[in-house]
Amino acid sequence: MLETGVKLFNYFRFFSRENRIFLTMKNIRSILFWSIISAAFIGPGTVTTAAKAGSSFGLDLLWALTFSILGTVVLQEAAARLSIVSGKNIGEILSSGKDRKWGQLILIFLSVAFGCAAYQAGNMLGAVAGLNLFTDVSVRVGTVVIFVIGFSLLWTSNFKLITSLLGAIVAIMGFAFIYTALKSDVSALEFTSKAVIPSFPGDSDLLLIGLIGTTIVPYNIFLGNGIKHGQELRQMRIGLIIAIIIGGIISMSIMVVGTQVSGEFSFVNLAETLRSKGGSFIGSMFGLGLAAAGLSSSITSPLAAAITAKSTFNDSRNLWDEKTIRFKSVWISVMLIGLVMGLSGLKVIPVIIAAQAINGLLLPVIACYLLIIVNRTDLMGAFKNGIWLNLISLFIIGICFFVGTNNIFGALSKIAGDPRINNLVQLKLVIAVIGVAIMAWVIIKKNGAKTLTK
Template sequence: MPKTLSLRSGIGSVLFWSVISAAFIGPGTVTTCAMAGSTFDLQLLWALTFSTFGTILLQEAAARLTLASGLSLGEVIARSYGEKARWISGLLFGAVALGCAAYQAGNILGAVSGLTLLTGAPGSILTVAVGAVCILLLWQGSTRLIANFLGLVVFVMGVAFAYVALNSGQSAGAFGAALITPSLPPNSMVLVIGLIGTTIVPYNLFLGSGIGRDQSLGEMRWGIGLAVLIGGLISMTILVAGTLITGDFSFQTVAQTLSARLGTWAGALFAFGLFAAGFTSALTAPLAAAVTAQSLLGWSPTSTPYRLVWLVVMGLGLTFGLLGVRPVPVIIAAQAANGLLLPIVTVFLFQAVNNKQLLDERYRNSRWQNVAMLLVVGVTAFLGLRNVWLALSA
């Protein structure tokens, strides 16, 4: 008999799956969404609608695969290609780990930027403090503890940005129309790609399929659907808040503009949101790299290699954070790697959730799920090639 979904288990599932929202709402998301609002008002809001539902679709498929087969996405890939599995797994892990390490510096710097705006304390001290708290939480080894903690932080961050957005003066009618009306104003393509690419993140598919083994199908669908939807709404409120910003874009300018337009509380709430976005992503990037290693390479969460993975990712982020250096060459390489990785992982996932030998009919994709996933595969393939082109051009 199917397990009944109670209110308590439903809320717990939403908190647990908020780890996915925490992973894609980082300083990059705050920057991209705020710049989109500042430059194009509400015209690019539709891109967040598409990417939010695309993320729900792909994350649900990855988690459903694990619930049905007992195998994570990485384990399915590793077992499906015989002699080729070892180098395929190694390449996928290398690409994911490179991306996580490259963006970890930005996560920590974003968190420190928010704290600096709030407190005025020296950046080096704040960097060490953020890193120490992240290491302490990750060392506990419990993904459920981390996920629930991140869920609470994401919720508070959402309230902060929503409060700013509600005071931006945008009408509900204009907001609703922009949600569903595709628009490509001149010179907007890069930001559209950024809005979609910052939400549909390839390593989140490994992270989601690697941590969600102990839930019912109903709990998983409810948790992922609502958690990602909340994350998408937070991104949308950041874009709406960005419509208040004029002039050159920087975190300090954003805080000053919001304070001047709405009061000092708005600047402080933005600073807290920036800190929360950076801090939650600074936790999830190392965790995603380690879970991907567990999934693709079979390393246990209590093993030394597993902990070394997240320690190296965290250490690289802290090093660049303390030096105040932007690791541009590494980030460009990571963009190219993730640009190729996203459509490839999506194709692997599409094949797995249609595998009759692996899944019974209840867990395989329906016709509409296949159509929707093929649409996302097409868009992500375009994004991947576009990201590679941008990275090579840079």
């Protein structure tokens, strides 16, 4: 009886007002911190893809976003868990040992940096497109404004400030898109069923793969693995998972908003449709959401490139600390590339196509390498992957192979001017299956059959 009383006392003491507030504030700070991942994957590309999917196919592709969020949670949790448990990031592990694999290190960094730089102009112009929906700011002035805001924040090297502000931007973006989505005619029952039941409408394959590819992004793995946070495992998981789910809800809301478009899809057309149905305020809210998405990605993209450089090249001398000129030179370069492309009117499509092809190669490679690392007992100890997590990860890696192959084939198709190249679905599936089989074999060889069979 006394023991039961003590347990009850401890239980209620744990949930006392003081502890509850402390735990809640701690978790809120963690959610705000990890909103940097949501801010990174909800950019103009995601807004465009999700809204166009809604415009073209209603909510039939909503389930793809559900899967994408699951995949993002699994990969980002593994990357953050690796950092907390081992105290190392991916680049440090790759460069450890007697022989530093400089060729691989440089190739990985250049691939990530090129992708970040290629998308930066689109991020900045996407933010300006959002501003233009409710202001009269010119493209040149808007691009400079976005550049100055991003540059000023990154120059502080205060990641607590940056992540908190990005969390606030995600909150504004979320409010704008969710508020707009709630004004639509979509019922809760339809939304729920479409979110969990897969469907494959005709001619939807490119948008389907695009929804996954704009959410599961390779440089975000380096971002989540390399950024300093000082959190414990449990706190990280709470903040990371909730932040990514919130990001997923925002992406889903964008698709719901896209269902309201009548006629050919464009941001202007979508905003006008929303204004005609719900007034000027809703149209302005959509513009605010698009501007917030572009601004957040304009900050996270250069930051991800710099963190990848630090993860790849840093050593005991700590020459790549966040406040060093080396670290700053990377994100400044990405910011300047975006600014020049935005101001000059250069066609960024060929560059983005090349970036898609590179990211298509990089995504499955990084995902595979991450899975191998988090199965290493010497690094992860009791916190290495379990059987079910390995099986889920292999399935996600299979999708990564498929998405990556599709990006490569899509780039080749545009370069060759032959759309048939991108229609080789069976070949893409074969490559994905072979990739998963090789990964399963590597894990079993390194850790034993029990990692997948018991």
